[in-house]
Amino acid sequence: MGTSFSDTIQVRKGEELNNSVLLDFIQNNLKDVPGGGTLEVEQFGAGHSNLTYLLRIGTWEAVLRRPPLGPVAPKAHDMEREYKILSSLNRIYPTAPRPFIFSDNKNIVGSPFFIMERRKGIVLDTDFPSGITYDRNIGRKVSEIMVDRLVELHDIDCTKTQLAKIAKPDGFMERQVTGWIKRYEHSKTDEIPGVNQLMRWLESSIPVSLDPTIIHYDYKLNNAMFSDDFSEMTGLFDWEMTTVGDPLADLGAALSYWIESGDPELLKQGLGKPPVTVREGFFTREEFLEDYAKKSGRDVSTIHFYLTFAYFKLAVICQQIYFRYKKGQTNDTRFAYFDKFIANLIQHASQTAKRV
Known part of the structure; x- marks a missing residue:
């Protein structure tokens, strides 16, 4: 997170x-x-x-x-x-x-x-800072910059970085699916309806991967920092999941975090207030996807699998946190209701899998 x-x-x-x-x-x-x-x-x-x-x-x-x-x-x-x-x-x-x-x-x-x-700038999450009057042009600018920086990252020649030595792009999605299913099983606390069927679908539906690129793999709005006029991204943080792999896995993860106004209330408010991306002017997920496809030239026709997997992966991350909370390894009360959010994510992932 x-x-x-x-x-x-x-x-x-x-x-x-x-x-x-x-x-x-x-x-x-x-x-x-x-x-x-x-x-x-x-x-x-x-x-x-x-x-x-x-x-x-x-x-x-x-x-x-x-x-x-x-x-x-x-x-x-x-x-x-x-x-x-x-x-x-x-x-x-x-x-x-x-x-x-x-x-x-x-x-x-x-x-x-x-x-x-230390980088300085504005990080957007659920609100705009006081003193900034929001209009839809800001939402559009921020959306376009988010797509631009993701395309730019995916265009880097990964052989010129240290990542070429520490990543294994062959079989990336197979390892991802297997690994995150194991993480779920190791941190399971409750019986969640539909989760076993979802895990079986993920294992049997992995598409052929695109050519590997550097992927951030936690690419979302509140990991980015913007200049005061929202004309540029001044920082991007939380690189711990970064590797070389299928760029659509990165895009799917980004889309799973990109909440839009028409999403179910339980998804919009799962971690508190809805993010600013629900406001008029911000891209929908479909617009984000179309802009990425146009600017990167990549085929995004199998994105429903990656988005389904991203919702499942997000559910597992929350499950690991909730497991630590239940075991008394953290006392942060923000985690007390994660079980409901996890169940909602599993349900949402299952519905996304059916939209083929």
Whole structure:
């Protein structure tokens, strides 16, 4: 799930960092940091997964990312991998922030972590910032930029990046489907009607993949940051799922997050208020898809499979979070009603699968 970089909160209880230990690490390992200052730490509050903090020493600012508290799934929340991805991508896709340093020393913040540059701008989620008068032209501009940056990412020659060494594009969708079904089974808490039929359909309906590209795989509005006039994307965050694979998997994931005004209320309000994409002026999913097809030149005729899988994958991510909540590994009350949202996503995925 995404992290909003629009505003910060006081660090949540139980998620505090040891400021003095972290300050020593920063001043001993990073350049251009003021000496002798105190470290102020705030938290970016909107994410449901990795913990992300704003660090400030005088006028110097940076962002720290670490995994969530408690046990995490194998291969999930791999900070070193995300650090390497950003180190490689920032040079050729500058919308990705520049990472400064990775550390696997658990004595500093309690887990592996990395520190990256702080980008500034507007992150959109459920509202526009006060002071901005919304009109439909803003919605259209933001929609077009979201498509443009996704097409641009998919057009990068992945052989010129570190990702070529850490990704295995052959059999990507087969591994994805099998892997996410296993993740669901490992974190299952309730019996959900239709989920077994949905998993069987996914296993038997995998289309032939397009040529592999770099995929962000968590590409959504509240992982992006925009300039004050919404003329450009100034940052794109949450690269932990990035790999080389079928670009339609990335597009399907993006579409699954792109809520539109005609969607069922339970989908629009599953995590609280509906996102701004329900407003007049923003693309519908169909318009997003058509714009991507036109600008990328790719055949998107099998997108219903990828969208179905994306809804299932989102349900599994929420299921893993809900499992941790039920086990007492996190006390965040935002997760108490995730079971209802998960069931709605499974139902929505099942309906999407039938729209062939």
